[in-house]
Amino acid sequence: MRTAPTILHLDMDAFFAAAEQAAKPSLRGKAVVVGGLGPRGVVSTASYEARRFGVHSAMPMSQARRLVPNAAYLVPRFALYRAVSDQVMELLGRLSPLVEPLSLDEAFVDLEAGGAADGEASARAVGKRLREDIRAVTGLTGSVGLAGSKMLAKIASEQAKPDGLVLIVPGTERELLAPQPVRILPGVGPATGEHLRRAGIATVAELAEAGEDELVRLLGKAHGAALYRMALGYDDRPVNAERESKSVSVEDTFDVDLHDRVRVRIEVERLAERCVERLRAAGRSGRTVVLKVRRYDFSTLTRSETLRGPTDDPAVVREAAGRLLEAVDTTGGVRLLGVGVSGLADFTQEDLFAQAATAAAAAAGEGAGEGAASGGGGGGGGPAADGGESAAEPEAVAGETAAPVERRWLAGHDVRHAEFGPGWVQGSGVGRVTVRFEEPGSAPGRVRTFRVDDPALEPSEPLPLVPGALIPGAAGSG
DNA sequence: TCTGGGGTCCTAGGACCC
């Protein structure tokens, strides 16, 4: 807890939907819903225009379509959101070395650590300037909360939404929180809220009155104690810029339930491979393999197996996941499968063996020379040291690009036409693809339809939302 | 056309060790 409101929380407004509206001028001011478009999709983000009709995150897409049949429905384009997120995080990094991203569109910043602000006036000025910079660089709006703690800064940004700034003056926390419903506190969701309601606790004031012992009795040791402190407005968690991920997982919900055991097995193996790809891309390895199964009736179970050492070997993870599957009853059908790896390390067991071998060799007085790749902090992604296979990667891929693969025109994705220029796919089917020709910063554009195999039409990368603004990592840094 | 995907943290019981 500090006496100056120098913890900043930034939350971009309706981030995915706003990014799509910025990318597609014809959607500005219109209801836009981003999420899964399959039969079992849910809403990721709805634009404020769509929220007015009751659409919100996590709502089944089918329900959203009933509420707003005329909205634009789009799949998420994470490459675009990540690029915009990088721009925003770069701006935050200019304020302080202590930036803690919570997701693509949210972060805490410790303004004191950066020397950017030391009191109410300077903090407010920094927040105001940040919002202006974000708008200038990304074309999007973000809301800012400023307070003396993470919890209050987050509550402040929520109150600031959309497109605002709220500063909570230190010392006023308790009176501000007291009349609020308990659900305002982070960590109080539907279950805890209901639990407390049944105990006659509806507001933060009542939470504080109940006392720590009572809350621990109701909710358990950690949760009860944490909630009591938060109810008093007390929160001294530091902004942590160095959080490392603790697990990696992938999962798929199928459009229709899977019944065929062989098919289930194949899907599990595919998921294991995708999971390992992500693991390796992050330069990590893991010891515990987790299989997740959601059955036809939505009942969900997990089975896990801890290996003797960390691995990033697809075969090892695939086989572990396969063993775990054998112990699961899938009669009735499978709705979702997932494979995850936790117990992450920066080294694999093979690395350790290699290290041990190197050490042993060194001890034996042999190869004193260069072997010592390892070392502590190293990012060094290098997979196993042993000779072998490394040559195996690029050429197959290179060859494939040249071949005329069947192109799929994904709704909402960017394209470029040799004659008409940049646009995006509005829809496709029966051999035709409909494109709207517009781009960030342009006037709303017109629609044209082409044959799906029109050679003048090609997929393209997302364009910067503000023409001319630099997307970090795209061109040379400068 | 009910209910995504990627995470974090906590609890609780059993095994095992001291």
Place this chain on the structure above:
DNA sequence: TCTGGGGTCCTAGGACCC
């Protein structure tokens, strides 16, 4: 032989968040 406790690891599930 009985009694007791503490700590750590593993597994499974649940709540919560974006």
